Amino acid sequence: MRKIWRLISAAFLGLVLLTCLSACGAKSVAEQDVLTTDQKTNRITWGVKADTRLFGLENIRTGKLEGFEIDLAKALTKKILGHNGKCTFVPVTSGTRVPLLKNGNIDAIMATMTITPEREKQVDFTHSYFDAGQSLLVKKGSPIKNIQDLNKPGKVILGVSGSNSVKNVAKFAPRARVLQLSDYAQAMTALKSKQGDALTTDNGILYGMAAENPHYEVVGGNFTKEPYGIAVNKNQNRFRKKLNLALDQVEKDGTYNRLLLKWFGHVKGFNYQEMKR
């Protein structure tokens, strides 16, 4: 008899526990208020590039990420959370950044991401913090001088999957074949091993590659406009507003221009003066 009672009470306890867990359990990603959580934990988790020199690149000696976007993320975090505010950096690629945001692995994306109407259906953006434009990287002495030179059957353009750049190729050079790699380090390796006639992405990223690879150059000017925005999940308006405010503050107090000078001031061919805010 005692055994039965024990069983019944254990089952009852289990049921109470289960009801409680579902009622007061973890909220779904869409329900969570990112700003409240970040203020409580004193930490913002950023999705950043780790393969993109000048913007976000892993320094293999220190294991630390370095670049304009890394510094900007640190500055914005301090504006939002105060001087002791901390950042966690999660490396993303052009293809993984939106899924990682949607799954709640990161709070915001600051990863050379162009604000496009298509992406605005999935995520919300802050106002633009960097005005890039799409261009081409080729081996010095290449007959390719612009995007029209690539619009021929047999031409191969290298790009990264999930990037806006590979989509734009369909508009500007529909006759070329696009070979999509999973990140920019791989795309550069493919260019060096002559798997394509040119590598395409935004000018700033390409200048970063050219700086490291002196036999390669940026050609063809900018044939698109790529304004970068910070992406956050839908329904995170409080967080987005704070980010916009923090962006305004770093632009006004000179931090933005200081970081621009630090990362782009000495890049050959890159007109950093034009980018000042």
Ligand code: GLU
């Ligand atoms: N800005 C472009 C994009 O958002 C290209 C750079 C990148 O792949 O992140 O897709």
